[in-house]
Amino acid sequence: MSINRRQFLRRAGMLTALGFGGAVAFTGFRKKEVAEAAEYSLKQKAVLATRWAMVVDMSKFKTEDDFNRVTEACHRLHNVPDFKNTKDEIKWIWKDDYHHSFAGGHNQYLDEHIVHSPFMVLCNHCENPPCVKACPTQATFKRRDGIVAMDFHRCIGCRFCMAACPFGARSFNFKDPRPFINEVSPEYPTRTAGVVEKCNFCYERLAKGEQPACVEKSNGGLIFGDLDNPNSEVRKIVSTKFTIRRKPELGTQPCVYYLVGGDDHA
Amino acid sequence: MLEKALTGSKKYWAWICLLLAVIAVGFYAYLNQFNNGLGVTGMSRDVSWGLYIAQFTFLVGVAASAVMLVLPYYLHDFKKFGKMVILGEFLAIPAVIMCMLFIVVDLGQPMRIMNVILYPSPRSVMFYDMCVLIGYLCINLVVGWTTLGAERKGTPPPAWVKPIIYLSIPWAVSIHTVTAFLYAGLPGHHLWLSAIMAARFLASAFAAGPAILILLCLIVRQVSKFNPDPEGGAIQSLVKIVRYAMIANVFFFVLELFTAFYSNIPEYSASLRYIFFGLDGHSNLVPFMWTAVFLAFAGILLLVFPQTRKNGKILPFALLAIIIANWIDKGMILIVAGFVPNSFERVVEYTPTLNEILVTLGVYGIGLLLITVLYKVAISVREEKDS
Amino acid sequence: MYKGGKIIASLIIFVGLLTIPFFYNMGKVNAGPEINLDTPAILALAPADQQCVESPEVMKANHMQLLNQWREAAVRDGQSVYINSQGKSFEISLQNTCLNCHSTEAEKASVTGGMSNPAFGSTQFCASCHDYNAVQPLCYTCHIGSKEAAK
Known part of the structure; x- marks a missing residue:
C-alpha cells in the first residue's frame, strides 16, 4: 500500500516526462503548415556584390560641414541617439x-596641420572580422556580400565584439536610446x-537599389562599390592609387580605404 | 545531507542573516540595472568591460585552484590533504556559480542568455568558456557530494567517481586557460595579446585560490570542532604551493614587463605605463598597482622564511597580502587597463559606480552564503563522525 | 500518515492560493478581443488585395512563426522580398508592410507624439489580442509605426 521515497520519485518523474512528451507531440504536429508554397527572394532593384568596400577621398572633405553632413545623414536615417556625453555615446x-x-609610429616632424587633420571613420567591414569570431550567438555575422552585419534580435549584450574590434567601431546601448x-x-x-x-553599410538601402546614405551625401568624398569587380570605381582607385587603411598589420583586411592627396579618380 | 545546514548556533544564523541582507541590497541594485540598462555602471564605449568581468576572471582562478588539493591527494596519494580536499571542492562550486552570475549581471540582455545554447558558435571562445564552466560545476558537485556522502556512511566513495575525479584535474586547468584565451586572442589590446596570459592566469590562480582556502581552514578551525589539518603539515604544504605559485606569477609578470619595455614598441608598453606611472595625465590605477607590487613582494618574503611562514599570527596576514595583490592585479587592473589606451590611443578612465559595487557585493554575498552552507554540511558530517 | 493533518491542511491552502485567479474572475463578463481588420489603409485597397500576406487562418495561427521566418530571411540572409503561396510579393518589413495596414490614424498620431509603443499604446490591432492573452511581444521597443508616421 504505502510507497517509499524512491518509488514516489520514480513515479513522479515518469508522469512529468509523460506530460512534457505529450506537450511536444501536440505542438510538434501543428506547426508545419506555415506558408508551404512561400519563397523568399531579393528585390529586383537590389544592387549585388561579393565584396562591398568604400574609398574615403580625403581631398573632398574640406570643411566642417562636409563631415557633419555625412554623419548626420547616417545617424538620422538609422535612428542613432545623441547622448551628448562620451560615456554612453553611440556612433556609426x-x-x-x-x-x-592611424595610431602608431608617426614621424615627430610631421606638420601639426596634418597630425590634426580630420578623417572619416566607420566600421571597416573587415574580411576577417574579429568581432564575428568573438560573438557567442552569431548575432554579428558576415554576409555573403562582405558586409559585417548585426542581428539586434539575437544580441545578448556581452560586449565581447567591442573588446574584439581593434577599430573602436562598435557602440553599446547603455541606456534606452528612444528618448535621445x-x-x-x-x-x-x-x-x-x-x-x-555599428555601421551596416546601409544594407537596407542596397536591397532597394540605393547607395549608402553617407555616400549619397558626401559629394563624391565617399566612393562605394564592389572590390571583386575589376571595373568598379573603388577597385580602380585601390589598385592604381596610393591608399592607406587603419591598422592593416592586424590582418583583419579592412575594406575602408583612405585616398590621401589624390584629387582625380581613376 | 543539506538538512545539516538548517541547524546551527545563533552566530551561524546571524551570519546567514547578514549575508542575506547583503544579497538583498545587491539584488535591489541589480533590479535598478536591469530596468535602466548598463548605463548605471561606470562602463563606457571605451572601457566596455569593468568590475563584473574582472571578478569573473579572478573567481575562475579561485575555482580552478581546487586542483591544487585534488592532484596531490588523488594522483600522488598525499594523505595529509585527505580532510581538506572536500573544502577545496566546496570552494570551487560557489566560485564557479559566482563566475556565472558575474557573466549574467554583465549582460545587456540577460533574458536572451539561452541564445548562446540555441545558436552555438564554435568559433567563439565565449562558447567554450560556457561549456567548461558548466562542466566544471557539474564535476565538482558530483565529486564533492558523493565523496562526502560516502564518508558519512563510512564507506569508500563508489568506483565510478574515480575517473571523474581524474577528469577534474585537466578540466580545472582548462577553465582558466579558456578564460585567458578570451582576452589573449583579441587583436588590438596589447596588454592581453600575450602567449603567457594563460600561464600567468594559472600561476596567480594557484597562489590566490589556495591562500583563500587556507584562510577558510583557519576559520573552520576557530568556529567548529572539525580540524581540517589533524596531523599537521597539510596547511604548511599548501603554503608552499602558494609561495611557489606566487613567485611564478610575479616572474611571468616580469617577463611581460621586459618584452614590453626593452623592445620599446610604444603600443606594447602603453597599458603598462598607464598602470605603473599614469598616461597622458590619467593615473587612477597607479596607487593600486604599486600597492599590489608591495603586497606581492611582502607576501612572498613572509612565506619564504620559515620563522614567519610557520608563525600562526603572521601567516594569515602573509596570505591576505597574496590574495589582495592577486585581486588587485586580476580583479581590478588587468581587464580595465586592457582598454587603456583605447583603439584611438586615447586614455578614457573607468571608475565603478556605487550601483555596480553593490551588485558585485551581492554576488559575493551569494557566493559566501553558498560557501557557508556547503562548509556547514561538510563540517557537520565530520563532527558527527568524530563524536 | 505522519503529520497527516498538517500536510493535508497545507495542501488545501496551497491549492487555494493557486486557484485564486479563477475564483476572482468567476462570473465576470468575458469579452473576447475585438480584432479590427478594417483600418482605412485596408479599406482603401482593391477588394482582391485585401487579404493579408497569407490567408486569415494561416495568419491567425502562424503569424509569429512567419514573423520569425521573415526576420531570419531579411536580417540574416538579406532576402527582403516574400512571395506568398499565391505568388504575390511583399516587402519584408514589419514597419513598412505589416503596420502600414494594421494601424489607424490615431495610432500614427501617437507615434509622432513620442509614444514608444504604437500598437500597445492603443486597443488596436496587435494589442487587442495580445493584451487579452497577456502576451507581451517586444517588437515595438525597436520597430516604429508605418511610413506615414513620421509626417
Whole structure:
C-alpha cells in the first residue's frame, strides 16, 4: 500500500516526462503548415556584390560641414541617439584626427596641420572580422556580400565584439536610446537598451537599389562599390592609387580605404 | 545531507542573516540595472568591460585552484590533504556559480542568455568558456557530494567517481586557460595579446585560490570542532604551493614587463605605463598597482622564511597580502587597463559606480552564503563522525 | 500518515492560493478581443488585395512563426522580398508592410507624439489580442509605426 521515497520519485518523474512528451507531440504536429508554397527572394532593384568596400577621398572633405553632413545623414536615417556625453555615446560614422585614427609610429616632424587633420571613420567591414569570431550567438555575422552585419534580435549584450574590434567601431546601448532620438526615422528601427550596434553599410538601402546614405551625401568624398569587380570605381582607385587603411598589420583586411592627396579618380 | 545546514548556533544564523541582507541590497541594485540598462555602471564605449568581468576572471582562478588539493591527494596519494580536499571542492562550486552570475549581471540582455545554447558558435571562445564552466560545476558537485556522502556512511566513495575525479584535474586547468584565451586572442589590446596570459592566469590562480582556502581552514578551525589539518603539515604544504605559485606569477609578470619595455614598441608598453606611472595625465590605477607590487613582494618574503611562514599570527596576514595583490592585479587592473589606451590611443578612465559595487557585493554575498552552507554540511558530517 | 493533518491542511491552502485567479474572475463578463481588420489603409485597397500576406487562418495561427521566418530571411540572409503561396510579393518589413495596414490614424498620431509603443499604446490591432492573452511581444521597443508616421 504505502510507497517509499524512491518509488514516489520514480513515479513522479515518469508522469512529468509523460506530460512534457505529450506537450511536444501536440505542438510538434501543428506547426508545419506555415506558408508551404512561400519563397523568399531579393528585390529586383537590389544592387549585388561579393565584396562591398568604400574609398574615403580625403581631398573632398574640406570643411566642417562636409563631415557633419555625412554623419548626420547616417545617424538620422538609422535612428542613432545623441547622448551628448562620451560615456554612453553611440556612433556609426564620425570624424577623428589623423594621428588618432592611424595610431602608431608617426614621424615627430610631421606638420601639426596634418597630425590634426580630420578623417572619416566607420566600421571597416573587415574580411576577417574579429568581432564575428568573438560573438557567442552569431548575432554579428558576415554576409555573403562582405558586409559585417548585426542581428539586434539575437544580441545578448556581452560586449565581447567591442573588446574584439581593434577599430573602436562598435557602440553599446547603455541606456534606452528612444528618448535621445530627436526625430524618429521610420525607415529603420531603433534599438533596445543592452545591444551593440555599428555601421551596416546601409544594407537596407542596397536591397532597394540605393547607395549608402553617407555616400549619397558626401559629394563624391565617399566612393562605394564592389572590390571583386575589376571595373568598379573603388577597385580602380585601390589598385592604381596610393591608399592607406587603419591598422592593416592586424590582418583583419579592412575594406575602408583612405585616398590621401589624390584629387582625380581613376 | 543539506538538512545539516538548517541547524546551527545563533552566530551561524546571524551570519546567514547578514549575508542575506547583503544579497538583498545587491539584488535591489541589480533590479535598478536591469530596468535602466548598463548605463548605471561606470562602463563606457571605451572601457566596455569593468568590475563584473574582472571578478569573473579572478573567481575562475579561485575555482580552478581546487586542483591544487585534488592532484596531490588523488594522483600522488598525499594523505595529509585527505580532510581538506572536500573544502577545496566546496570552494570551487560557489566560485564557479559566482563566475556565472558575474557573466549574467554583465549582460545587456540577460533574458536572451539561452541564445548562446540555441545558436552555438564554435568559433567563439565565449562558447567554450560556457561549456567548461558548466562542466566544471557539474564535476565538482558530483565529486564533492558523493565523496562526502560516502564518508558519512563510512564507506569508500563508489568506483565510478574515480575517473571523474581524474577528469577534474585537466578540466580545472582548462577553465582558466579558456578564460585567458578570451582576452589573449583579441587583436588590438596589447596588454592581453600575450602567449603567457594563460600561464600567468594559472600561476596567480594557484597562489590566490589556495591562500583563500587556507584562510577558510583557519576559520573552520576557530568556529567548529572539525580540524581540517589533524596531523599537521597539510596547511604548511599548501603554503608552499602558494609561495611557489606566487613567485611564478610575479616572474611571468616580469617577463611581460621586459618584452614590453626593452623592445620599446610604444603600443606594447602603453597599458603598462598607464598602470605603473599614469598616461597622458590619467593615473587612477597607479596607487593600486604599486600597492599590489608591495603586497606581492611582502607576501612572498613572509612565506619564504620559515620563522614567519610557520608563525600562526603572521601567516594569515602573509596570505591576505597574496590574495589582495592577486585581486588587485586580476580583479581590478588587468581587464580595465586592457582598454587603456583605447583603439584611438586615447586614455578614457573607468571608475565603478556605487550601483555596480553593490551588485558585485551581492554576488559575493551569494557566493559566501553558498560557501557557508556547503562548509556547514561538510563540517557537520565530520563532527558527527568524530563524536 | 505522519503529520497527516498538517500536510493535508497545507495542501488545501496551497491549492487555494493557486486557484485564486479563477475564483476572482468567476462570473465576470468575458469579452473576447475585438480584432479590427478594417483600418482605412485596408479599406482603401482593391477588394482582391485585401487579404493579408497569407490567408486569415494561416495568419491567425502562424503569424509569429512567419514573423520569425521573415526576420531570419531579411536580417540574416538579406532576402527582403516574400512571395506568398499565391505568388504575390511583399516587402519584408514589419514597419513598412505589416503596420502600414494594421494601424489607424490615431495610432500614427501617437507615434509622432513620442509614444514608444504604437500598437500597445492603443486597443488596436496587435494589442487587442495580445493584451487579452497577456502576451507581451517586444517588437515595438525597436520597430516604429508605418511610413506615414513620421509626417
